[in-house]
Amino acid sequence: MLASQPFSRLLGAELTVLEAGRCELQLPITPELLQQHGFVHGGVVSYLADNSLTYAGGTMLQLRVVTSEFKLNYLRPAVGERLVARAAAVQAGKSQAVCRCDIYTVHQGEEKLCAIAQGTIVRLPDRPPGEGA
Amino acid sequence: MLASQPFSRLLGAELTVLEAGRCELQLPITPELLQQHGFVHGGVVSYLADNSLTYAGGTMLQLRVVTSEFKLNYLRPAVGERLVARAAAVQAGKSQAVCRCDIYTVHQGEEKLCAIAQGTIVRLPDRPPGEGA
Amino acid sequence: MLASQPFSRLLGAELTVLEAGRCELQLPITPELLQQHGFVHGGVVSYLADNSLTYAGGTMLQLRVVTSEFKLNYLRPAVGERLVARAAAVQAGKSQAVCRCDIYTVHQGEEKLCAIAQGTIVRLPDRPPGEGA
């Protein structure tokens, strides 16, 4: 699935878990993902939030889905070798799923929570004009 | 400023306006920024939200700042030649600024609002351990 | 409309503007709306955000609607004689509207912005099991 997203390929994201209501994405930290202080750019973290929420919600809905909205709190600077985003659907109906996400940095094998997110994934109409993940 | 952020260079963002309480970022839409349906990936839009909020808030605070949190609503698929993010500080105190952001797609010269965001930018301690934008 | 909501009557809210895509609610500040420091309780402000967003979005959608989600930033302590919430639909489709809201305190005739919000209003199914505003 990620291979079909040029932007996910550009960043180097890996889909490591995908099951009913649950998704895990991993992202090796490379120099081009940083900001000016040597930490992972917040936009990379928000990409992981967006995408993991979408996938977790998408497993609970049929066909094509899209992230409608999300909210993200950054907890600490993201440093280390890798980021791991774990998202889960908290509630799912026919047309939308509400999901949460925890994003960790992994440094020397130790995970630290660096951001949390909460958002809504919606099912697109059957004959859609566009968008989706 | 953007040139000091490897991730902003990777995406190709341009800082087109920066003044007290206000920031505009632009981003030419290139193939690697898309998702699987040919629209700009939501993570690109969230990068613009994060970064434009940070800069708008940063103009109102002293020294180094960081985005503490933000919330983003996607309004329509992002297609066209270019994205434009305009952020403004709604309120600023000594230690934090609350900002809003409108993100537009530009297609054949026409702007359409495709996402809106709201978030908090906080000033980092004077002798900081890290992070910032 | 507000008169049909027991909770809005309990708080004493007044619907002062309601037109396509726009709503204004006002709320006289009374002692029972305060918290322990003499300021209006955050829950009162969040009530105004929720309700004004719902009404602004509801004018753009047909039939019954409900607030799906919202995000609120408190900007300053709410003190004065009255609160005024002004909400507007930023974008509306067939099934949902995304709205923003500014909440002001009014003290001796002067308005000060004390909170801002952003949220999603969704249209309920035609034959609904419940809820709505």
Added chain:
Amino acid sequence: MLASQPFSRLLGAELTVLEAGRCELQLPITPELLQQHGFVHGGVVSYLADNSLTYAGGTMLQLRVVTSEFKLNYLRPAVGERLVARAAAVQAGKSQAVCRCDIYTVHQGEEKLCAIAQGTIVRLPDRPPGEGA
């Protein structure tokens, strides 16, 4: 603590758990807390989110705190005899705590998740001009 908040007394909230990083509030559902369709008004749910997040965060910070911002997703209509809000601090530093909250309806002894929230609690300056919970 709740007894010192006139608005919490007006609504009838009860503080049932308060320990390091954790808070539970309960609220018996009474007719005046409803909206026009017979469900608990969203503003009551948002009050519970705001207050439980503040208390959970407040246990991790010193002195006086205030909710800076929060985001709330409504999951289902709130009906039943009672609402229960459980909040926990996910991360806490010296000046702020990021918390999550789950809000349940209780009907005939059965709990159902009806809303989830996420927000930031900040410590007020030592000699403050105001606000707090």
